[in-house]
Amino acid sequence: MDILITGGAGFLGAKLAQQLLARATLAGRDGKQHAITRITLLDRVAAAGFTDPRIVTLVGDVADAATIDAAMTAQVQSVFHLAAVVSGEAESDFDLGMRINLDATRLLLEAARTRGQCPRVVFTSSVAVFGGTLPAQVLDTTAVTPQGSYGAQKAMCELLITDASRKGFIDGRALRVPTVSVRPGLPNKAASGFASGIIREPLNSITTVCPVAPDTKVWLTSPRTALFNLIHAHEIDGAALGASRALNLPGLATTVGDMVAALARVGGEQTLKHIHWQEDAAISRLVRSWPGDFVTNRADALGFLRDHDFDAVVRAYIEDALGGD
Amino acid sequence: MDILITGGAGFLGAKLAQQLLARATLAGRDGKQHAITRITLLDRVAAAGFTDPRIVTLVGDVADAATIDAAMTAQVQSVFHLAAVVSGEAESDFDLGMRINLDATRLLLEAARTRGQCPRVVFTSSVAVFGGTLPAQVLDTTAVTPQGSYGAQKAMCELLITDASRKGFIDGRALRVPTVSVRPGLPNKAASGFASGIIREPLNSITTVCPVAPDTKVWLTSPRTALFNLIHAHEIDGAALGASRALNLPGLATTVGDMVAALARVGGEQTLKHIHWQEDAAISRLVRSWPGDFVTNRADALGFLRDHDFDAVVRAYIEDALGGD
Numbered sequence: 001m002d003i004l005i006t007g008g009a010g011f012l013g014a015k016l017a018q019q020l021l022a023r024a025t026l027a028g029r030d031g032k033q034h035a036i037t038r039i040t041l042l043d044r045v046a047a048a049g050f051t052d053p054r055i056v057t058l059v060g061d062v063a064d065a066a067t068i069d070a071a072m073t074a075q076v077q078s079v080f081h082l083a084a085v086v087s088g089e090a091e092s093d094f095d096l097g098m099r100i101n102l103d104a105t106r107l108l109l110e111a112a113r114t115r116g117q118c119p120r121v122v123f124t125s126s127v128a129v130f131g132g133t134l135p136a137q138v139l140d141t142t143a144v145t146p147q148g149s150y151g152a153q154k155a156m157c158e159l160l161i162t163d164a165s166r167k168g169f170i171d172g173r174a175l176r177v178p179t180v181s182v183r184p185g186l187p188n189k190a191a192s193g194f195a196s197g198i199i200r201e202p203l204n205s206i207t208t209v210c211p212v213a214p215d216t217k218v219w220l221t222s223p224r225t226a227l228f229n230l231i232h233a234h235e236i237d238g239a240a241l242g243a244s245r246a247l248n249l250p251g252l253a254t255t256v257g258d259m260v261a262a263l264a265r266v267g268g269e270q271t272l273k274h275i276h277w278q279e280d281a282a283i284s285r286l287v288r289s290w291p292g293d294f295v296t297n298r299a300d301a302l303g304f305l306r307d308h309d310f311d312a313v314v315r316a317y318i319e320d321a322l323g324g325d
Numbered sequence: 326m327d328i329l330i331t332g333g334a335g336f337l338g339a340k341l342a343q344q345l346l347a348r349a350t351l352a353g354r355d356g357k358q359h360a361i362t363r364i365t366l367l368d369r370v371a372a373a374g375f376t377d378p379r380i381v382t383l384v385g386d387v388a389d390a391a392t393i394d395a396a397m398t399a400q401v402q403s404v405f406h407l408a409a410v411v412s413g414e415a416e417s418d419f420d421l422g423m424r425i426n427l428d429a430t431r432l433l434l435e436a437a438r439t440r441g442q443c444p445r446v447v448f449t450s451s452v453a454v455f456g457g458t459l460p461a462q463v464l465d466t467t468a469v470t471p472q473g474s475y476g477a478q479k480a481m482c483e484l485l486i487t488d489a490s491r492k493g494f495i496d497g498r499a500l501r502v503p504t505v506s507v508r509p510g511l512p513n514k515a516a517s518g519f520a521s522g523i524i525r526e527p528l529n530s531i532t533t534v535c536p537v538a539p540d541t542k543v544w545l546t547s548p549r550t551a552l553f554n555l556i557h558a559h560e561i562d563g564a565a566l567g568a569s570r571a572l573n574l575p576g577l578a579t580t581v582g583d584m585v586a587a588l589a590r591v592g593g594e595q596t597l598k599h600i601h602w603q604e605d606a607a608i609s610r611l612v613r614s615w616p617g618d619f620v621t622n623r624a625d626a627l628g629f630l631r632d633h634d635f636d637a638v639v640r641a642y643i644e645d646a647l648g649g650d
Contacts, residue, residue, distance in 0.1 A: 094492065132568040143468035144484075145569055152488040156481045159469075163477040167419065243457040244470055 007083035008041025086190035101153035131289035178251030211280035214257030217292025250306030332407035333366025397436035411515035426478035456614035503576030536605035539582030542617025575631030
């Protein structure tokens with residue numbers, strides 16, 4: 001069982017690789033579990049910290065045809081395609097967003113088609129495919145209406161993945177992943193970056209700016225739940241997704257104000273002084289265009305999980321990233 | 326006022342050019358009417374039959390960057406992007422469909438962005454963006470669920486056009502045009518080709534095969550109404566379309582059986598002997614995946630038109646194509 005993870009040096013990619021190594025098996029095309037023999041981590045930089053001989057790091061540009069050709073060999077039976085330019089950057093650098101978020105996906109699907117092994121492909125789409133005037137709760141049947149280039153690119157990839165699955169080039173699953181919070185590490189250029197920053201930085205006694213108002217609604221997933229759902233998406237029968245391979249993942253509906261209240265409860269009132277509230281119009285526009293609540297009957301029936309309590313999410317972050325407090 | 330029509334040698338493109346020449350003016354970026362000084366007809370073959378000095382024919386591949394570069398000059402303020410590989414061909418030749426239906430649109434938008442004049446762009450999308458399990462009537466809010474590569478490619482172009490409009494690269498309108506019937510001329514490779522063939526061929530005493538059952542639902546527009554709506558889409562304020570530039574056009578909901586009944590009424594019972602009913606599984610699958618009825622409140626409010634009576638459509642075909650009977 002040969003696995004390719006694009007964005008493999010990123011936070012989710014590296015965590016996913018660790019979990020797969022620990023699992024040791026994954027479902028093959030026949031639906032049965034097979035021993036994982038190799039995990040290729042493709043990214044712009046080398047994934048660090050791996051000593052397991054099953055890990056191969058591949059440094060390259062995911063939108064470069066030769067790189068994808070080298071990564072997407074005939075042995076690869078599973079792909080987790082996580083590489084992306086984040087929302088804020090895709091909006092400010094249109095060409096880069098099109099290249100990494102759209103062209104790279106197309107190259108990957110085309111390579112799979114050429115090889116002919118019909119790999120399972122798990123793709124991370126986003127709630128940013130929705131926007132504008134939305135129902136109070138987004139349903140499984142709600143039309144995509146992206147209000148940013150990132151969301152438009154993700155929505156196009158969903159169409160590519162569904163069509164490639166129908167044609168038998170791949171067996172794809174495109175997951176509309178809620179905003180991941182709390183991400184460890186450094187801030188990135190995602191418009192949603194604050195959703196981790198306002199928890200992570202105060203817990204590390206670092207000052208952070210919150211660019212959106214406390215009443216801003218957010219639809220969240222913890223990293224642990226996101227990882228469970230990524231692997232679960234790989235393991236289910238692709239045909240169970242139906243005609244569209246795009247799926248709204250379960251999440252936790254909350255507000256930025258309630259997130260900060262959870263931080264105060266779990267991390268102490270003194271953490272709040274590290275948050276400076278200063279609205280950024282561009283970020284606020286994008287974030288407020290995303291839906292804050294969903295009814296995810298389809299994903300629930302397929303066994304995907306959600307977080308229920310943001311206090312528990314903050315505690316899990318402390319446990320995972322800070323080694324307990 | 327400099328206009329570009331891709332697919333300009335095709336039936337709709339050539340008819341559109343004739344109507345634009347007769348109109349003599351079109352709305353510019355300022356919303357005011359400007360004299361039409363040039364109409365460039367880009368197609369694989371030269372558009373025939375034009376003597377008006379305002380017509381320029383350009384023979385080339387719409388997916389070739391140099392051709393688009395030559396066609397999409399800084400003077401072009403209006404684009405009617407009609408060039409496409411039809412549904413049946415996009416399904417059988419995936420690469421050709423991606424190239425003409427997706428890549429060409431992207432080239433065109435990119436050229437407009439480089440030139441910087443923000444032209445009005447009218448794009449012909451299709452009801453084939455819908456499919457699978459649909460409500461009895463498709464609404465303005467119904468999610469796209471293409472069941473073929475043609476529909477997937479059109480849906481991706483809608484996303485490109487909406488995003489490019491939001492970014493100010495173009496001022497776009499993507500029209501989900503119902504199946505056009507009755508098209509004059511020769512059969513093409515569209516899965517919907519029968520919708521014209523079963524009327525046109527019998528009226529010309531030519532035998533035709535109907536590849537779908539009489540109870541198959543279809544959502545139709547006559548060529549006259551389609552042309553009115555193409556020009557109307559150009560003339561309205563793009564902002565009136567709202568956040569998504571894709572629009573379900575009004576149509577006539579009928580069945581293949583009722584179309585043939587209209588043929589018998591208008592053309593005489595003897596026409597029916599020219600229709601051989603022989604179901605084609607691949608065509609039937611695609612056509613039955615398309616919706617047969619819509620509620621088009623948004624387009625109705627914007628002043629788009631529909632046909633109300635298929636008998637009148639057949640009579641108009643006889644008038645336009647056969648010069649009366």
